[in-house]
Amino acid sequence: MKEKRIQTDVLCVGAGIAGLMAGIRAAEKGAKVVLAEKGHALHSGRGRGGNDHFWCYIPEVHGHDLDFFMRESLKTPKLKTMQSGTASHVLRTFLAKSFDIVKLWDKWGIPMKYQGRWEFAGHSFPGDVLTHLKYEGRDQKKVLIQRTRELGAEIVNRVMVFDLLRDKERIIGAVGIDTREDSLVLFESKAVILGTGCLDRLYPPPTPAWMASIPGNLTLTGDGRAMAYRAGADIVSPEMPKRHVGPRYFSRFGQATWVGVLRDPHDNPIGPYVTSPNRVYGDMTPEVKGVYLEEFLKTGKGPVYMDCRGISKEDYDYMMHWMWHEGNAPLLDYMKEEDIDIRRHPIEFQTYHIIPEGKIWINEKGETSLPGLYSAGDESMGGISCAATYGWIAGENAADFARDVLLPGDDRGKAEIGTKKELIQKIMSRREGPDWKEVNVALQQLMQDYAGVVRSETLLTAGLDYLRRMRRKVDQSMIARNRWELTRCLETLNLLDLGELVFIGANARKETRALHKRTDYPLTDPVMDGKEIFIRKKNGKPVVEVKKA
Amino acid sequence: MPPVIDREKCTGCGACAEYCAEDVFFGSEKENIPQVTYPEFCAHCSCCVYACPEKAIWLRIPLPMQLLYKNPERTA
Numbered sequence: 001m002k003e004k005r006i007q008t009d010v011l012c013v014g015a016g017i018a019g020l021m022a023g024i025r026a027a028e029k030g031a032k033v034v035l036a037e038k039g040h041a042l043h044s045g046r047g048r049g050g051n052d053h054f055w056c057y058i059p060e061v062h063g064h065d066l067d068f069f070m071r072e073s074l075k076t077p078k079l080k081t082m083q084s085g086t087a088s089h090v091l092r093t094f095l096a097k098s099f100d101i102v103k104l105w106d107k108w109g110i111p112m113k114y115q116g117r118w119e120f121a122g123h124s125f126p127g128d129v130l131t132h133l134k135y136e137g138r139d140q141k142k143v144l145i146q147r148t149r150e151l152g153a154e155i156v157n158r159v160m161v162f163d164l165l166r167d168k169e170r171i172i173g174a175v176g177i178d179t180r181e182d183s184l185v186l187f188e189s190k191a192v193i194l195g196t197g198c199l200d201r202l203y204p205p206p207t208p209a210w211m212a213s214i215p216g217n218l219t220l221t222g223d224g225r226a227m228a229y230r231a232g233a234d235i236v237s238p239e240m241p242k243r244h245v246g247p248r249y250f251s252r253f254g255q256a257t258w259v260g261v262l263r264d265p266h267d268n269p270i271g272p273y274v275t276s277p278n279r280v281y282g283d284m285t286p287e288v289k290g291v292y293l294e295e296f297l298k299t300g301k302g303p304v305y306m307d308c309r310g311i312s313k314e315d316y317d318y319m320m321h322w323m324w325h326e327g328n329a330p331l332l333d334y335m336k337e338e339d340i341d342i343r344r345h346p347i348e349f350q351t352y353h354i355i356p357e358g359k360i361w362i363n364e365k366g367e368t369s370l371p372g373l374y375s376a377g378d379e380s381m382g383g384i385s386c387a388a389t390y391g392w393i394a395g396e397n398a399a400d401f402a403r404d405v406l407l408p409g410d411d412r413g414k415a416e417i418g419t420k421k422e423l424i425q426k427i428m429s430r431r432e433g434p435d436w437k438e439v440n441v442a443l444q445q446l447m448q449d450y451a452g453v454v455r456s457e458t459l460l461t462a463g464l465d466y467l468r469r470m471r472r473k474v475d476q477s478m479i480a481r482n483r484w485e486l487t488r489c490l491e492t493l494n495l496l497d498l499g500e501l502v503f504i505g506a507n508a509r510k511e512t513r514a515l516h517k518r519t520d521y522p523l524t525d526p527v528m529d530g531k532e533i534f535i536r537k538k539n540g541k542p543v544v545e546v547k548k549a
Numbered sequence: 550m551p552p553v554i555d556r557e558k559c560t561g562c563g564a565c566a567e568y569c570a571e572d573v574f575f576g577s578e579k580e581n582i583p584q585v586t587y588p589e590f591c592a593h594c595s596c597c598v599y600a601c602p603e604k605a606i607w608l609r610i611p612l613p614m615q616l617l618y619k620n621p622e623r624t625a
Contacts, residue, residue, distance in 0.1 A: 039570030043596040048570065158572075179572065207613040211590065218571050218592050250616040265619075305619055330595040334610050340618055348617040484575040484587065 001421065002183035006156070008034040009402040010395070011174060011189040013161045013224060016045025017384050018377025019195030020144040021101075021391030022398065026193075027151035029399035035153060036176055036187065038160035038487065039219055041145050045197050045377075046217060047384050049327025051137035052257055053122055054112070054385040055079075056098035061118055062129065070095055072129040078242075078287040079123070079131075081514050082382030085236035085359035085532050087549040093364045094381065094389050101389045102133065109143045111136040121280045122256035123287065126273055130280070132256070137384075138325045159185050162223065162490045163420055164192060164231040164373065165413035171231065171372040172408035175420045179487045184421060190402035193374040193394050194224030194360060195387070202495050202502070203354040203452070204444040206251055211440070215244060215251035215352055219491065224379045226494035228360045229501065229537055234369040236549055237532045238358030238498065239451075239505030241515040245286035245293055247306070248350035250334065254326040255349075256282050259319040260308035260342070262293075262349060270296065270304055277311040279318050286349070291453075291515065294351035305346035316343060354452065354515075356502055357382065361534065361549065366394030369536070372405070374398045427489050433477035436488035442470060443492070443499055451502050456520045464503040471496050501542070505533045508544045551591045551608035552598065556582055558605035565597035565606060 010026040012019040015037035027033045037044055055073065062069045070092060074080050083091060106112040112135045113119070120130035148155060161176040171192050176185040199222035200214055207213035229235050246252050259277045262270045262285050269275055270292065271285025283306075285292060296302035311319070319342075323332055335342070360368055360375040368375050374394040377387035434442075450463020474496065480486040511525035512518050534545040552565070552573075559582045566574035566583045571590045574597075577583035585591075593614070598606050 039572065040568045043568045043594065044570045048596070049594055180575070210611075210613055212592055212611075213614055214592075218590055248617050249614050250610065251614070303617070309621075327594075329599070330593050330608060330610075331616075333595065333598075333608070334616065338616065340616060344622070345618040345620060348619070482575070484572060487572075 001424070004183055004185045005188065006034055006185065007188045007407060008032050009189065010191050010193065010398045011036065011187045012193045012195055013174065014045065014195040014197060014377070015041035015155055016195055016197055016377060016387065017047040017140070017144070018387035018391035019193065020141070020148050021388050022193045022195060022374070022376055022395030023148050023153045024144065024151060025392045025395030026399040027148070027153040029396060031399035031402050033153035034187070035148070035155045036159045036161050036185070037155060037157050038179055040157045041155050042141055046220070047137070047140055047387070048217070049329065050140065050325045051384045052134055052322040052326040053132040054102060054135050055123070055131055055383055056102050056133050056385055057095040058099050058102070058118055058133070061120065066092065066095055069129060073131045076123065076284070076287050077514065078290065081240060081242050081357055084240045084357050085361070085549055086381050090362060090364050090381070093393070094386055097389050097393065098385055101385070101392060105135070105388070108147055110140050122282050124281060125284050126278070126281045134322060136325045138327070160223070160487050160490060161187070162227065162494070163416070164227050165416055166231050167408055167412045169371055171370055172412055175417060177424065177486065177490070178483070180483055182483065184424070186417060188407055190405050190407060191372050191374060191398040193376060193398050194228060194379055195375070195377045195391060196222070196224030196379055198222070198378045199225065199356050199358070199498060201440065201491070202356060202444065202447055202499055204448050205353050206249055206350065209441050213249060213251055215246055215253045216355070221491035221494050222379070222498045223491065223494050224375060225358060225360055226497045228368060228373065228375065229497060229535070231373070232370060232537050233373060234361040235501060235535045236359045236361045237505060238356055238501040238535060239509055239516055239533060240357040241354040242357045243290040243354060243515060244352045245290050245349055246352065247331065248348045250331055251352055252328055252331050254323065254328050255286055257319065257322045257326045257328070258282060258306050258308065259311055259315050260306045262286065263305050263307045263346065264296065264301060265303060267307070277308055277315060279315045291351050293349055297350070303348045306349045307346040308342040309344065309346065311343060356498070358498070358501065358505070365397040366390050367397060372401060424486065427478055427480045427486060430477065430479040433479040434474065435479055435481070436485055436492045439474050439478055440492050440495065443467070443495055446470070447499055447502065451506050453517065455506050455516065455518050457507060460503050460507045464500065464507070467496070467499055467503065501535055504535055504542050504544060508533045508546065551588060551593060551610065552585060552606045553609050554582060554585070555605040558603045560603055562602065564600040564602065568596050568600050570594070570596070
């Protein structure tokens, strides 16, 4: 196996929205910046196809009470779940900075205004404060990549970083593999920023064992969360589940971009918010209760349809414009091919699979609990506006941190690198055993059946035991036939670590809260309001603490 | 299974293989018609479709992912 060495001040892991914004800001502050991306920067991460909603606080629109705006925004259960594990002062810092980022994006060429004005629509209740700015994000990644390159930051595509290197308490770099060629990539850096996104592959997708039937990205496997945990950083609330809603079975995000009403088979609206298509509000019912649609199906009251019939021509054009920017081009192309017209055909919607909302804990500077390690984006704060804003903040602070420290010497982390090499060689040299997919499917099965929609101490204890037993077997037997499979194997090992954290966190949260439903603790415990489950690895073992984020 | 490449139109420029985040074209070589090595790992993001300068790629959406809808004309 060849070895490549890359030295830099700041290493950004992942070139999604958070990574790119972190790289841009760190480079502006004078740091030497490298971004490592396991796919290709132009089409990686949740923002790859575009986006059309940016949660932000604009004083000239919302008035001067930021705290009021924040309280209003967090009324929505879905947004609240997305932000579980994030401290309220960190959220406040995000909102205070968000308008600056809006103006920057607009200046760089991502159109943030619609017909010359700040246009707010979607993700809001009728008559309430409008929280999400509409923007034309179809080319957002192209624009951010261009800006990154103009500032001299280097983007290295097709390199998967899979572990951090530590010297005593400080993070001094990371280890990666080239996903196409036989080489190990060693990063020596003064600071590392994790921007590795969501955890989309831990639970069974809508079509069991068909990985591709998820609305998110197949390569988002919580890599940052897993490596931060292994390095000893604090992980917050890994047990909290989130369920998105969207078209069945063509799973896609962007529910709030639809201008229609969710109706039952008798054309009755399933929620109380809208009775006809409304371009400003959409239908908020699934943001209040995502599993409502699943309950309709399971009790025989379904199916539930997104009904856009009766939409005006202007509102139809408006919706289609934003669907394109939201990243729904494949869905629009498919509907055209199949002659499906939303003006005539109500589209069935469904509740998608569980996506765990766990976070890498960060403070208001984007720092994790380990010196030199920063995190931004979905790994620490859900949503694209949070990724953009906290990417920027983390990039700025990582550059400041890097200015005051020296690069670690060559021999630091040598033992750790040796262990990583050995792991790869073993996976590549075995001839018989389970491949990544077999392991991934078996893991999804355990997650769903023992830490799924129904949880209890007996199920969680048994499930964790089964998972650990399987893990021991996997560590001795998993195989990869080429670099592509090796990449998937390393992702799957991350998933196994994160699955374990879900079990531990779910067992520690002895209450029912949002979609974390414990049959043995059916009540929501008011004592837990504002508190989170923290898990940290100490002396090779997980340590749990319940405290405020 | 997606993506489907029109072998007549493809010039082997490699744009599709360069951009795919899931790397479903793994092992493809430039100048040659790309091979769809891992079709079941295609996330149907269409980046290859839009990256192709020859419009030589289309996505065949697999049946388990079909969109379901009510046909009011038929039920009326």
